[in-house]
């Protein structure tokens with residue numbers, strides 16, 4: 001890596017920092033600014049929820065922050081280290097080990113057993129995960145006895161728990177979850193949220209959660225609201241009612257703007 | 264449903280291109296040889312010439328029909344199996360299995376029909392060239408008029424076209440019966456165990472193959488062209504029999520190569536090993552054309568070489584006609600080998616391109632593109648080596664009895680060069696097709712590859 005200035009002490013504690021991150025999509029003649037110069041700093045060991053109307057840029061934000069997508073402009077720092085601007089391989093090598101990601105649709109490898117899925121990221125990074133560590137994390141998500149099953153033999157909720165174990169096992173700097181409960185029934189969703197909560201409270205894990213559910217968002221320390229690619233509001237110490245209230249106001253705002261645009 | 268089939272065709276032109284190409288080449292190949300039958304039926308063809316023409320047409324047709332039928336069936340069957348999720352979706356939207364079947368077969372009919380019809384043009388010219396070659400080799404008299412007629416069409420349509428449609432119908436029936444959940448489970452679980460039906464068919468093909476081989480060295484020994492082509496049939500059927508057992512054999516190969524793969528291959532080797540063990544059924548698709556290619560190319564060239572050497576050893580001098588026959592033989596083998604090579608490329612490329620999503624998922628959890636490509640390279644190395652071993656067994660099944668039955672012949676005299684060239688070609692083809700397709704499939708960002716269903 002070229003010049004990496006030693007980060008200031010306050011920033012060293014930042015698990016994630018975005019500096020003027022923009023992402024512009026160009027499809028044909030249409031230009032969509034999915035992220036519009038977003039600045040964001042998340043302190044280690046915090047649980048942050050991101051909410052916003054559909055199409056507001058939540059997924060884009062997570063993907064740019066995690067190295068799955070590249071910002072059109074701006075810079076991303078994970079644990080004070082800048083995301084490399086080089087080849088895809090360089091970004092991949094940077095993010096594995098530093099970033100865990102939980103997807104709405106699990107994305108487990110179908111041919112691999114639960115155990116093999118959990119240790120795959122470390123294998124790819126050329127590191128060894130001890131069997132004890134693997135089994136401990138599987139026990140943490142309540143799947144100690146399902147290690148030799150394959151994804152297709154598990155329920156959606158169980159698959160998502162495997163995905164969480166896979167994201168946690170390398171103790172990443174930060175864990176992103178994009179609507180992890182979006183495809184689950186409410187009971188399984190509860191379990192998944194409890195697991196994320198536990199990771200933050202008992203293991204000091206930093207977690208960023210995108211969700212449409214105010215009850216889910218209420219698990220977080222802070223809720224950030226995104227609209228048209230901009231962070232427009234933040235709510236510390238959220239309750240489900242307060243979150244729902246903000247979301248309603250945001251939706252009204254969207255409707256009002258749409259009406260204005262028509263005039 | 265037929266209209267649905269047409270619109271679905273228009274939307275997935277790329278996916279059908281592989282099937283189209285295989286039917287096209289196969290039909291052209293068969294029609295070219297079958298046109299010799301039309302020619303033989305022409306007025307003013309002497310009795311001897313008629314005999315020569317029909318013998319050559321049937322002999323080549325014997326292998327050709329089988330190779331083309333299986334090649335086409337493999338490609339079309341694969342294209343249907345790869346649409347399991349689309350078919351499940353149609354069913355959940357209310358389509359009955361029968362409607363699904365009609366749609367899939369409708370597509371296959373259009374694709375194969377079009378391909379077979381267009382193949383008439385190259386077949387006409389290839390058939391003419393064949394006749395010229397035969398005339399030059401003095402297999403037939405000068406001045407025979409070339410004819411392209413009902414026999415050619417019957418073979419072209421009767422084999423390539425029908426094989427395509429039947430394979431699509433069988434695959435569609437299976438796909439339509441399966442629920443989405445089952446489709447997912449069978450895609451991930453250990454699915455390399457062979458069904459009883461499969462084992463029975465494999466054994467039947469094996470008996471036919473060994474039988475043809477043995478006949479070439481016993482009852483029909485020392486009959487020149489006839490013994491050689493019987494030995495050739497032996498190779499073809501043995502190849503197909505072994506290809507029928509391929510998923511189970513590939514799984515074993517995964518076990519055999521597992522240790523070195525995991526020891527030296529890093530994460531790529533580790534994943535290749537797991538895939539070979541768990542998904543040998545998916546990876547085995549390209550084995551049939553690869554085994555056929557190895558068996559046929561190596562086998563028939565050795566047959567020819569051994570016969571030539573045997574003639575020399577027994578003091579018979581080769582005439583210009585003999586050399587002409589040799590050239591002709593070489594051309595025939597080359598044509599069938601090209602067909603098998605295209606089928607191999609087709610199936611390898613289609614199979615690997617289909618793994619786009621899987622590659623995407625792997626990259627999402629931290630695999631670099633290079634690691635994906637190394638994994639695919641190692642898988643195809645094992646697949647290619649397995650094909651080589653099976654193809655060699657098939658070749659031996661034809662060459663050995665033929666050699667034993669031919670006076671003055673020995674396998675050792677023919678030297679290793681032919682084998683080395685064929686083996687290298689098969690390995691390179693397999694590797695290039697798979698790794699190339701994987702490189703293409705990983706060009707888009709991982710998140711996009713996973714999102715696009």
Ligand SMILES: Nc1ncnc2c1ncn2[C@@H]1O[C@H](COP(=O)(O)OP(=O)(O)OP(=O)(O)O)[C@@H](O)[C@H]1O
Pocket residue numbers: 025026027032033034052053054055056057058059060061
């Ligand atoms: N690959 C892409 N090409 C073009 N436009 C895109 C692409 N990905 C996202 N967009 C656009 O960027 C905007 C933000 O999309 P994004 O997926 O981040 O929204 P989101 O907040 O996650 O929405 P949802 O809640 O529906 O998941 C949308 O207008 C979307 O159409």
Ligand SMILES: [Mg+2]
Pocket residue numbers: 058059060
């Ligand atoms: Mg989204």
